[in-house]
Amino acid sequence: MDKYVFEALSAETLPLRLSGNAALCDRIGGEHGRWQVKEVGDGNLNLVFIVTGEKGAAIVKQALPYVRLVGERWPLPLKRSYFEYHALTRQAARDPGMVPEILFFDAEQAMIIMEYLTPHVILRRALIAGRKLPKIGRDLGLFAARTLFRGSDLSMPTRDKKADLALFADNVELCDITENLVFSDPYFEAEMNRHTTPHLDSLVEELRRDRDLKVEAQRLKHIFSAKAETLCHGDLHTGSVMVTDDETRVIDPEFAFYGPIGFDVGMLLANFWMSYFSQEGHESAAGERDQMRAYLLDTAETIWQTFCDEFSALWRSERKGILYQASLFEDRDDPFGAEQALTIVLDEIYREMLGFAGVEILRRILGLAHNADFETIADLSRRAKCESKALKLGRHLAVNRDRIASLRDIRATAERLQ
Ligand code: ADP
Ligand code: MG
Ligand code: MG
Ligand code: MG
Structure with a gap:
């Protein structure tokens, strides 16, 4: 087949097709006849292979021209691989060591060859198992602050920022997937929606009649689509984080786009709050996961506090873009002006972050893409009990995001919910 025509890889064809790939051969050993290939993609969209040779192993990730979960009747362009590659290179520069090393990229084959993370596991799986990872709060807070600050007009030369804006546009x-699945479909009877039924039927109906919630979801959609502040990861949930006790890595930025600074952090915190509510469904005796629950709320607070601290530190030391220039403040002996602006900027990020967290929770229970935290609770009435608390918090965050003073208040709300 012509080298430039896309062809999906398989475990059988991969060794011969990539036998001449110098980057892969260097990493894993050149004798392709002895490579072992395992397809491990558990995501909804792409093929992921672990390829092991005599010297080592690597990951080969390839996009397909459709959504893997649904099949050919839902086409999706191969170019998502191009955006994933470009997002990974920017994240690697902005927070070194936090994303897998990229070994090779082929746009025609929509293929990224990257470092194989081992013995890392997907964070979501670890949290479902009740495992406490000591470093993730700080690592993820730093990752969010560094990538989001350094990809914005606060930091980048305006020509570079505008070029990146055009690339990711x-x-x-x-x-479009996010715009529909997160902000609109959950709020009407969209065809692919599902929820735990009949247990949640009346709550779901109530939420779909909730005018304030629907208006707020659309305001957030407007911010998502129009506020091109920074390069967001775009899919930063606990299934896009791989961990060991002392390492945290972020994968899978194919949804990367220029959007609001609060989006990634909101999605991330939502997934910790959902994990919190799901714990009850995974305990074999009431109270067994109390410490895990406390850990999850602590970690959400650590992520947000670390994000704020690091964003503030970068504001003071790396604010070299076109906004809030030092020439207006520090250089004129007015450091307080820059601090006043920082408070206002962080407050706006906070309120948008809460809104995005709220709609992320709602869509994971009302929409198409559910998460394993709840889905692995086999007993449907137990699952529904966890989900219904999460739905109430999600609604509260989305609608009251301008009136929630701090994450301490969210902790109290979460602990009180029935
Ligand atoms: P998708 O875009 O289809 O969701 P992901 O990039 O999330 O694909 O990868 C799917 C799965 O493959 C991950 O959940 C993880 O188990 C595995 N995986 C992906 N990248 C790596 C990596 N660099 N090292 C180890 N495992 C990986
Ligand atoms: Mg994924
Ligand atoms: Mg680090
Ligand atoms: Mg993905």
Whole structure:
């Protein structure tokens, strides 16, 4: 087959097709006849292979021209691989060591060859198992602050920022998925929606009649689509984080887009709050996961506090873009002006972050893409009990995001919910 025509890899064809790939051969050993290939993609969209040779192993990730979960009747462009590659290179520069090392990229084959993370596991799986990872709060808070600050007009030369804005603006189809699945479909009877039924039927109906919630979801959709502040990861949930006790890595930024600073952090915190509510469904005796629950709320607070601290530190030391220039403040002996602006900027990020967290929780229970935290609770009435508390918190965050003073208050609300 012509080298430039896309062809999906398989475990059988991969060794011969990549036998001449110098980057892969260097990493894992050149004798392709002895490579072992295992397909491990558990995501909804792409093929992921672990390829092991005599010297080592690597990951080969390939996009397909459709959504893997649904099949060919839902086409999705191969170029998402191009956006994933470009997002990974920017994240690697902005927070070194936090994303897998990229070994090779082929746009025609929509293929990224990257470092194989081992013995890392997917954070979501670890949290379902009740495992406490000591470093993730700080690592993820730093990652969010560094990537989001350094990809924005606060930091980048305006020419570079505008060029990147143009590059990622073409990731239309993946933004379209978020625009529909997160902000609109959960709020009406969209065809692919599902929820735990009949247990949640009346609550779901109530939420779909909730005018304030629907208006707020659309305001957030407007911020998502129009507020091109920074390069967001775009899919930063606990299934996009791989961990060991002392390492945290972020993977899978194919949804990368220029959007609001609060989006990634909101999605991330939502997934910790959902994990919190799901714990009850995984305990074999009431109270067994009390410490795990406390850990999850602590970690959400650590992520947010670390984000704020690091964002503030970067504001003071790396604010070299076109906004709030030092020439207006520090250079004129007015450091307080810059601090006043920082408070206002962080407050706006906070309120948007809460809104995005709220709609992320709602869509994971009302929409198409559910998460394993709840889905692995086999007993449906137990699952529904966890989900219904999460739905109430999600609604509260989305609608009251301008009136929630701090994450301490959210902790109290979460602990009180029935
Ligand atoms: P998708 O875009 O289809 O969701 P992901 O990039 O999330 O694909 O990868 C799917 C799965 O493959 C992950 O959940 C993880 O188990 C595994 N995986 C992906 N990248 C790596 C990596 N660099 N090292 C180890 N495992 C990986
Ligand atoms: Mg994924
Ligand atoms: Mg680090
Ligand atoms: Mg993905």
